[in-house]
Amino acid sequence: MTTNPEKPIDNNQLTNNVKAGGCSAKISAFELKQILAGLPKMKHANLLSGIDNFEDAAVYKLNDDLAIIESVDFFPPLVDDPYLYGQIAANNALSDVYAMGGKPLIAQAIFAFPTCDYPLSIAAEILRGGADQVAKAGALLTGGHSIQSSETIYGLAVTGLINPKDILTNSGARPNDRIVMTKALGTGVSLLALKAGLLSKAEQSLLFAALTTLNDRALEAARRVDIHACTDVTGFGLVGHIHEMAKASKLAARMVISALRFFPSAQEFAKQGLVPASAYGNRKSFEANVSYIKDLPLEISDLLYDPQTAGGLLFAVAENDSANLINAMSEAGIEATVIGEFTEGIPGHIDVLIS
Amino acid sequence: MKKSLDLRGLTCPEPVLRTKKLIDDQSLSCIEVLVDSEVNVQNLTRLGNSQKLTVQCKAEDEHFRVVLQRSTTNSEEQVSAEHHHDATTTRAKVSSTIAAGGNIISSTATGTIILISRNTFGEAHGSEKSKEDHDFSANLLNLFLQTLLQSGHEPRAILMVNSGVKLMDPDGPYIKVLNELKEKGIEVLACGLCLDYYGLKSKVPVEQVTNMFAICEYLFSADRIISP
Numbered sequence: 001m002t003t004n005p006e007k008p009i010d011n012n013q014l015t016n017n018v019k020a021g022g023c024s025a026k027i028s029a030f031e032l033k034q035i036l037a038g039l040p041k042m043k044h045a046n047l048l049s050g051i052d053n054f055e056d057a058a059v060y061k062l063n064d065d066l067a068i069i070e071s072v073d074f075f076p077p078l079v080d081d082p083y084l085y086g087q088i089a090a091n092n093a094l095s096d097v098y099a100m101g102g103k104p105l106i107a108q109a110i111f112a113f114p115t116c117d118y119p120l121s122i123a124a125e126i127l128r129g130g131a132d133q134v135a136k137a138g139a140l141l142t143g144g145h146s147i148q149s150s151e152t153i154y155g156l157a158v159t160g161l162i163n164p165k166d167i168l169t170n171s172g173a174r175p176n177d178r179i180v181m182t183k184a185l186g187t188g189v190s191l192l193a194l195k196a197g198l199l200s201k202a203e204q205s206l207l208f209a210a211l212t213t214l215n216d217r218a219l220e221a222a223r224r225v226d227i228h229a230c231t232d233v234t235g236f237g238l239v240g241h242i243h244e245m246a247k248a249s250k251l252a253a254r255m256v257i258s259a260l261r262f263f264p265s266a267q268e269f270a271k272q273g274l275v276p277a278s279a280y281g282n283r284k285s286f287e288a289n290v291s292y293i294k295d296l297p298l299e300i301s302d303l304l305y306d307p308q309t310a311g312g313l314l315f316a317v318a319e320n321d322s323a324n325l326i327n328a329m330s331e332a333g334i335e336a337t338v339i340g341e342f343t344e345g346i347p348g349h350i351d352v353l354i355s
Numbered sequence: 356m357k358k359s360l361d362l363r364g365l366t367c368p369e370p371v372l373r374t375k376k377l378i379d380d381q382s383l384s385c386i387e388v389l390v391d392s393e394v395n396v397q398n399l400t401r402l403g404n405s406q407k408l409t410v411q412c413k414a415e416d417e418h419f420r421v422v423l424q425r426s427t428t429n430s431e432e433q434v435s436a437e438h439h440h441d442a443t444t445t446r447a448k449v450s451s452t453i454a455a456g457g458n459i460i461s462s463t464a465t466g467t468i469i470l471i472s473r474n475t476f477g478e479a480h481g482s483e484k485s486k487e488d489h490d491f492s493a494n495l496l497n498l499f500l501q502t503l504l505q506s507g508h509e510p511r512a513i514l515m516v517n518s519g520v521k522l523m524d525p526d527g528p529y530i531k532v533l534n535e536l537k538e539k540g541i542e543v544l545a546c547g548l549c550l551d552y553y554g555l556k557s558k559v560p561v562e563q564v565t566n567m568f569a570i571c572e573y574l575f576s577a578d579r580i581i582s583p
Contacts, residue, residue, distance in 0.1 A: 196368035271405045273371045273398035280394050291542065293569065294576040295466060295511075298401065343568075346561050353572055 014077040014085060014122070014152060015195055026075075026235030026307060028281030049100070049169060056099040056231055057160075059167055067164045071096035074110045074155020078191050078309060079208075082122045086129025088211045089154045092234070092310040094137050097160035098215040099232035099313060101168035104160045107134050109144030112153040126154050137214055168230035173249035173316035177228055179340040180325055182218045183210055183312025185238055186266030186303050188276040193269040203264055210263075211310045218313050221332040225321040233311030237282040239304045241314060242340070243289050243348050249316070252345025255304075257296065258355040259339045262303055270299035270306075279305045292352045304352070316342060357385040362395070363418055370395045371402050378406050378423065386423045396421055466578030467510040469503075471496070471519035476583050496522075499583050500532045504539075511577070512542035514570055520549040523559045537563075546570060 027035070042050050048067060049059040057071035073093035077085045090107070097104045109130060113123050134141040134156070141156075190207050193199045199207065215232060222230070229249060233241050238255075246253040282305040292301070317325050322338050329336040358377055362370040370390050377386045390396060396412050396419045403410035408423045475492030476499050503510075513536060515522055522529040523545045537543040544565040550556040556564065574580060 192368050196372050271401060272375070273400070273402035273405070274368050275394075275398055275401065277367060277392070277394040280397060291569070293572045298404075302401075345566070346564075349562070351569055351572070354576060 013080045014082060014118070015080050018076045018078070018151070026278055028278060028285050029236055029240060030281065030285040048164060048167060055170055056096040057102075059100060059102075059162065059164075061164050065163055067162050067167065069097050069100050069102040069160035069162055070157070071100075071160075072110065072155065072157040074153050075309075077152050077154075079194065082125035083129035084208060084212070086126040086131075086154060087133045088129075088208075088310055089126075090130040090133035090156055091212055091214060093156035093158050094133070094139070095215050095232045095234070095310055097158050098219045099168070099230055100160070100162065101166050101219065101227075101230060102160035102162035103216075104134075104137050104139035104158050106140045106142045107156040107158045108142060109146075110153065110155045110157060111144060111146040112149035112151065113146065114150055114152065115148060118152075126152075130154060130156065133212065133214075137216060168227055169248070170229055170231050170245045171248035172229040173245055173251055173342045174228055174318070175251060175342060175344050176319055177316040177342045178319055178322035178338045179242065179253065179255070179342065180315045180317060180322060180329075180336050181233065181238075181260075181312055181339045182215070182329065182334055182336045183213070183233070184261040184263050185233075185308065185311075186263040186270075186306055187211065187309045187311065188237075188279055188306040189266045189270045189274055189303060190263045191309065192274040192276055193265070196274060198269065198274075199265075207263060213310075215313050217332050218329065218334050218336070221328040221334060222313070222315055222325060224328040225317055225325045227315050227317055227325075229316040231314050233308045233314055235278065235282075235307045235309075236286070237279065237305040237307055239290060239350060240282050240286050242350055243286050245314065245316065246342060246350065247348030249342065250347045251342040252347065252349040252351070253340055253342050254351045254353060255340040256353050256355060257300060259337050260303075261335070261337060266303060266306075267297075267299045270302040271297075275302045276307060278307045282307060289348050290350045290352055294354050296352065296354070301352075312336075356383050357387065358383050359387040359389075361389045363389055363391040365390075365395075366392075367394060367398060371398050374399055374402060374423070378402070378408065384425045388421045388423070389418050390421060391418045393419070395419070399423070466576070467508075468573050468577040468580045469510050469513045470574065470580055470582045471513065471515045471522065472517045472582065474518045474521045496583060497528055497532065500529065500536070504532055504535055509539060510541055510581070512544060512573055514565070514573060515543075515545040516549055516570065517546075518549075518553070520545040520555060521553055523550065523563070524555055525558050544569070 036051065041052065046061040048061050049055045049057065057069045059067050059069050061067040071093065073096060075089060078088065079085050094104050109127060111127065131141045187207065190199060194204065229245055231241050231245055236244065242253050242255065279302055315325065326336050360373060360377065362373060370388065374386065374388055377383055388399060390399065399421045400410045403423045408425055411422045413420045474496065475489065476495035478492055521527065522533060524530065533543050544563055545559060547556065547564045547566055550559055550564060
């Protein structure tokens with residue numbers, strides 16, 4: 001990469017030297033599959049969830065009533081406020097434990113920081129944001145590891161607990177199950193608009209609120225109905241995660257565009273070309289699995305592939321449970337919508353309908 | 356007036372922001388931008404289209420040259436007229452011209468569906484019909500598909516139901532032209548129930564097998580249905 005004379009002079013903002021922040025920094029599924037192809041597949045009687053099926057976290061059974069959930073997640077800064085960055089990165093890491101149906105117990109921080117480029121107070125603020133988010137989840141931040149680096153990275157390794165009977169995997173969806181999603185779509189595009197200085201104050205506060213909202217209460221509310229499968233919407237985008245869930249459950253899926261909720265202005269930003277690189281990566285990885293039954297405006301399909309940071313949860317529930325689930329969510333103050341369904345068909349295939 | 360920008364080495368959103376600044380200057384009729392990643396090309400194409408500019412891209416050595424042009428007439432209509440022969444409605448078209456490996460590709464998806472519900476063109480092959488008559492009608496259907504392929508029309512999908520699914524027979528006379536149509540990006544799909552009835556299901560690739568729900572959705576969301 002050549003240096004460009006038109007490049008702005010570094011004014012000490014956290015995101016200035018970051019190529020892709022948040023889940024936009026994720027290696028694409030297409031590339032990841034190649035990297036992981038040579039790795040041995042771990043098999044053990046107690047390993048209930050490993051790297052098969054692109055699960056959110058590993059689950060290891062300790063005894064018949066108890067299993068540990070293990071996950072790690074980190075990324076470069078996606079906002080300039082160090083405290084907020086710490087909160088969001090921690091929230092995103094904790095989310096994997098909720099996506100498996102568990103409760104986070106302890107966490108350790110992963111931290112890389114260029115101590116020559118920024119004052120140490122910035123580092124302290126990142127860690128404070130992370131620690132506060134862990135405390136909000138009712139878990140304990142018990143230490144971590146830090147290194148000098150040219151690029152800032154922060155995240156958590158999280159250990160959670162779960163009764164093996166309560167594990168929610170990708171693979172339990174059944175034919176005719178409804179797909180229910182919490183949170184709005186478009187964090188990747190919105191964060192790029194933020195970096196471009198185009199996000200209004202009101203849009204910023206909506207986005208930051210979503211990025212720092214834990215999925216704990218959504219999971220708790222969901223427990224009031226029989227959940228067949230669950231995952232969180234993160235780096236692979238909505239289509240990628242529905243695809244993984246459908247494939248693992250050996251089902252096809254249908255998605256209804258008119259049922260989706262997007263962040264305000266996200267469509268307009270995508271239309272103007274504020275689409276993160278990894279959205280194109282996701283498109284390349286997953287588009288072969290998608291049939292658009294009608295032409296979609298390009299900006300809408302971009303948002304289907306938009307990498308989500310600290311995204312919502314996706315649930316598969318029986319048709320007659322979906323209204324109960326939405327009600328349980330709304331009683332807990334959480335907006336959730338039915339965005340599609342699983343059907344018999346080509347495993348992992350998604351039909352995208354307009355309404 | 357024309358202006359050039361060298362935005363190599365910059366990552367999103369910088370190239371979009373800097374190009375947008377030039378687009379806002381109405382005195383410029385042509386903006387030429389150098390970028391070094393395909394993502395930037397795609398994003399500049401989106402930007403150009405949203406501002407109703409024509410966008411062209413060329414891959415050169417290690418970078419891409421993106422040319423955004425303000426045309427004096429309505430550029431969107433021109434694009435539609437050139438590339439969308441099937442355009443019949445006013446709904447927004449994905450008229451983007453995107454670069455892939457230096458080639459210029461136009462997205463030409465439209466809402467025309469071709470529904471083939473028997474294995475002949477027109478007249479059904481009732482019991483009173485002779486075999487010669489049936490063969491003639493079947494050949495006509497083949498001729499229709501060949502002509503469609505050569506015409507440059509690009510319907511959204513070709514759907515086959517009832518005895519129409521016999522066209523998918525890998526040993527039959529239609530499969531070659533159907534595959535060529537599929538290669539052009541047209542979805543070629545056959546009803547699973549019908550394939551099963553005619554004993555063809557195991558001979559057709561799974562991604563080309565569809566169901567009545569999807570067929571119904573395709574038909575109801577189509578701008579136009581042609582049933583030969």
